[in-house]
Amino acid sequence: MSSLPDAVLPRRTADAGTPSREAEVFVRCVELLDRNARIGIATGIGALAIIGIALFPQQWPPLAYWLQAAVIAAVLSLQLLLPRQALEPGRLTAATRQRTTRSLVVMALATSIAWGSLHPVFMGPETDRVAVLLCIAMAVLVSFSMGSASFLPATYALNLPLALMFIVPAALQPTVHARLAAVTAAIITALMLAFAHKSHRMLVDSVRMRFENRDLADALTEQRVRERTRVIEEASRQKSDFLASMSDELRTPLNAIIGRSAALQELAPALLPDLRKIDVAGRQLLALIDSALDLSKIQAGKMALFEESFSLYELAAEVRDLVDPLAAGNGNRFEVRLDAAIDRVHGDRAKLRQVLLKLLSNACRFTHHGSILLDIGLAVDGGVSARGGLLRMVVRDTGIGLSAEQIESLFQPFGQAAARVAQPHGGTGLGLALCRHLCRMMGGDVEVHSEPGRGSAFVARVEVGLPAA
DSSP, rough: SSSSSSGGGGHHHHHHSSHHHHHHHHHHHHHHHHHHHHHHHHOOOHHHHHHHHOOOOOOOOHHHHHHHHHHHHHHHHHHHSSSSOOOOGGOOOOOOOOOOOOHHHHHHHHHHHHHHHHOOOHHSHHHHHHHEEEEEHHHHHHHHHHHHTTHHHHHHHHHHHHHHHHHHHHHTTHHHHHHHHHHHHHHHHHHHHHHHHHHHHHHHHHHHHHHHHHHHHHHHHHHHHHHHOOOOOHHHHHHHHHHHTTHHHHHHHHHHHHHHHHHHHHHOGGHHHHHHHHHHHHHHHHHHHHHHHHHHHHHHOOOOOOOOOEEEEHHHHHHHHHHHHHHHHHTEEEEEOOOOOOOOEEOOOOHHHHHHHHHHHHHHHHHHEEEEEEEEEETTTOOOOSSSSSEEEEEEOOSSSOOOHHHHTTTSTTTTTTTHGGGOOOSSSSSSHHHHHHHHHTTTTEEEETTSSSEEEEEEEEEBBBOOO
C-alpha cells in the first residue's frame, strides 16, 4: 500500500486507546459541548418571552411566570459568566478529567431543572396548556440531545430531569390527553437518548479520525524532510569528497605551468611581459583553488592541524616580504608590529601564515594610497587559554570600509560586500570564510570592526602554546 516504513504510519489500533489520543478526544468533545451550550443558552433566554405568550395566549403572562422566567434566565446567565478551565491534552490527568465531568454534569442538571420547573408550576388539565408544555418539552429535549451529543454524561443530565418533570405532572392529571402527552414525552425522551448515543459515536469517530489524519500528515511530512535532508547531506558530502580528492590533480598542472613560465622568463627575455602575466594568472588561479579545496576539506572533516614550534618574528618577517609588493602596488604603506615579549610559540604555522596573508591581501586590495598595519601580540582579555596563550592578530587599514549590512554576510562562503563595491577589486568571497574556519579550528575566531569610508580592523584570535616560564 505504501512505500514508507511501517513505523512512519500511525496505527489506529495502537493510538486510539492511548491516554494522549483519548485526552485529545475528550478535550475536543468538551469544547464542542461548551460552544453549543453558549449558543443554546443565549437562544433559550431569548425564547422565554415567546414561551410566556404561548402559555397565556388570551392575556399578558402573569407575574408568577415572569418570576419563573427570571429564575431560568439567571441560572442560564450564571453558566455564561462562570470561567472555563483551559484543558490541555498533554496535561490532562484522571483527576482533572473527573473534576471537569462533575462540573459539566452539575451545570447540565441546573439547566435541566430550571427549564423543567415550568411544567409542574404551570401544568393543568386544559388541553391547550398540556399541548403547549409538551411542545416546549419536545423542543428543549431535541435541542439538548443535539447540542450535548459530544458528551453523553451531560446529555443524560439535561434530558432525564426535564423529561421526568413533565411526565410526572402530566401523568397525574385526570384527563386522558394529559396522560397521553406523558407517554409521548417518554417515547420522545427514549428516542432522543438513542439519537444522542448514535451521534456521539459518529462524532467521536470523526474527531479521532481527524487527529489520526493530522498525525499521519505530520509523519509523512517529517519523513519527507528526513529524506530530503539525507539527500542534501549526501550530495554535499560527495561534493566535498570530490573536491578534496582532486587537490593534487588540480595543483600539479598549475604548478607545472607556473614553473615553466618562470624558467622561460630567463630563456626568452623578449616574452617577459607575457610570461609574467601567465605567472600572475597561474598563481591567482592556484590561490583560488587552494582556498576552495581547503574550505571543502574543512566541511568534509578532512582538515587537520600540524603543530610545531616556530618563531613569530620569522613568520612576521616572511609575511612582510610577501605583502610589501602588494601594498606598494596600490600606493599603501605597510607596517608590522610584534610584541617583543613573545617570540616562539607552538601551533600550526602554515595555517597561521595562511590566515595572515588572506587578511592582509584583502586589506591591500581595498585600500588605495593609505596605510595597513599588522599588530601581533597576546590578547589582553583572556590572554591565557587552556593551551597556553591566546594570540591576537589585528589587521587595520584605511580603505573603503564596510557597512553593518555588508558585515553580516562577509564570512559566508562566496559572500562579499555589495557587487558595486566588490566587483572592481576582484575576489571570490572564499578568503574570509576560510579564515574564520581556520581560526575556529585553532580555538579562536575572526571578527571585524568597520565603518564605510573609515577603514576596517580584522581581529583574529587563535590558541597557541607558550614556552614554560
